[in-house]
Amino acid sequence: MDAELADAFETAxxxxxxxxxxxxxxxxxxxxxxxxxxGRPQARVMVLRxxxxxxxxxxxxxxxxxxxxxxxxxxxxxxTLYHPGEAIQLRLAGTARVVTEGADIDRIWTTAxxxxxxxxxxxxxxxxxxxxxxxxxxAGIDGRKPELAELVPARANFxxxxxxxxxxxxxxxxxxxxxxxxxxxxxxxWTGGWRVP
Numbered sequence: 001m002d003a004e005l006a007d008a009f010e011t012a013x014x015x016x017x018x019x020x021x022x023x024x025x026x027x028x029x030x031x032x033x034x035x036x037x038x039g040r041p042q043a044r045v046m047v048l049r050x051x052x053x054x055x056x057x058x059x060x061x062x063x064x065x066x067x068x069x070x071x072x073x074x075x076x077x078x079x080t081l082y083h084p085g086e087a088i089q090l091r092l093a094g095t096a097r098v099v100t101e102g103a104d105i106d107r108i109w110t111t112a113x114x115x116x117x118x119x120x121x122x123x124x125x126x127x128x129x130x131x132x133x134x135x136x137x138x139a140g141i142d143g144r145k146p147e148l149a150e151l152v153p154a155r156a157n158f159x160x161x162x163x164x165x166x167x168x169x170x171x172x173x174x175x176x177x178x179x180x181x182x183x184x185x186x187x188x189x190w191t192g193g194w195r196v197p
Contacts, residue, residue, distance in 0.1 A: 005192050008170050008181045012090055015083055016051035016058070027090075030081040032060065032163075034096070036071040044068065046161070048081075049108075056165045056185050058092070061108075064100050064159035065125035072161055073098040079163060091169040100159045109158050114145045120154040121146065171197060 001009065019027025033043040050059035058079060062069060079092040099105055109117065122136035135142050141150070168183040178197035183190055 001192050005181055005194065008172070008179070009168075009183055009190065009192055011086070011088065012168050012170050012183070013051065013053045015081070015086065015088060015090065016048070017053070019081065020048045020051045020059075026083050026085070027081045030079050032072075032096075032161075033078045033080070034068075034071055034075050036067070042068070042071060049160075056094075056190075058094070058163040058165060060161040060163070061112075062098075062159050062161055063120060063122070063126050063157050064098070065157055067125070067127055069098045069159060069161075072096040077163055079165075087173040089171040089173070091171075092163070092165050093167040093169075094163040094165040097162045097164070098159050099162060105158070105160060106155075108160060109155055114148070114151065117151050117154055117158070118146050120157040121151065122157070169195075 015025075015027050019025045019030070022028060028048055029045050030048055031043050032046045033041065036042045046060045046062070048058060049061055050057070052059070073096065075096055077094055077096045079090075079094070081090045081092075082088070118137065118141065121138060121141060123138060124136060126136075128136070130136065166185050170181045170183065172179045180195040180197040181192055182195050183192040
C-alpha cells in the first residue's frame with residue numbers, strides 16, 4: 001500500500017480500537033446489520049467491546065436467548081460506524097459467530113462489572129412481551145448491584161458475537177474533496193485500493 005492508503009488503514013483500526021475502549025467515542029455503538037431467519041433485513045445498535053486488528057475481529061456482547069443470535073451465527077453482517085470529529089465513516093463486512101462457551105467467554109464474563117452482568121439476569125428472552133413497561137429483571141434487582149451469587153445463573157444467558165472482518169470501506173468527508181478506500185482481508189493479508197467516493 002502507498003503511504004496515504006496505509007495511513008487510512010491505520011486510522012480505521014485506531015478509531016475501532018478507541019471505539020471499543022472509550023464509551024464516549026462515537027464509534028462505541030455501531031449499527032450491526034444482517035438478514036434474519038425469515039430473510040428480513042435487521043439493523044441494531046450494539047456496543048463495540050473489542051477490536052482486534054491482528055485477528056481482524058470485532059467483539060460484541062449479547063443475551064444468548066435473543067432472536068438475533070440465530071440470525072447472526074454464521075451470517076454475513078455489515079457494521080457501520082461514523083466519527084463526526086474525524087469525518088470518517090467505516091463500513092465493515094464480515095461473518096458473525098455467536099459463542100457461548102469456553103475459557104475466553106468465562107474470562108470476559110468474570111471481568112465485567114456486576115452492573116454489566118445484571119443485564120443477563122432478565123427472566124425471559126429479549127423481545128418477550130410484558131404487560132407494561134419494565135426491565136424484565138427479577139423483583140428487587142432494578143437499581144441495585146447484584147450479589148455475585150445472584151449472578152451465577154445469569155452466566156448461561158451471556159454470549160459474545162465475534163465478527164471476522166473481511167472488508168473495510170473507509171470514507172473521509174472533506175470540503176476539499178472526499179476520499180474513499182477499500183481494504184480486503186484474504187488469507188490473513190490485507191490489501192487496499194482507492195475508490196471514487
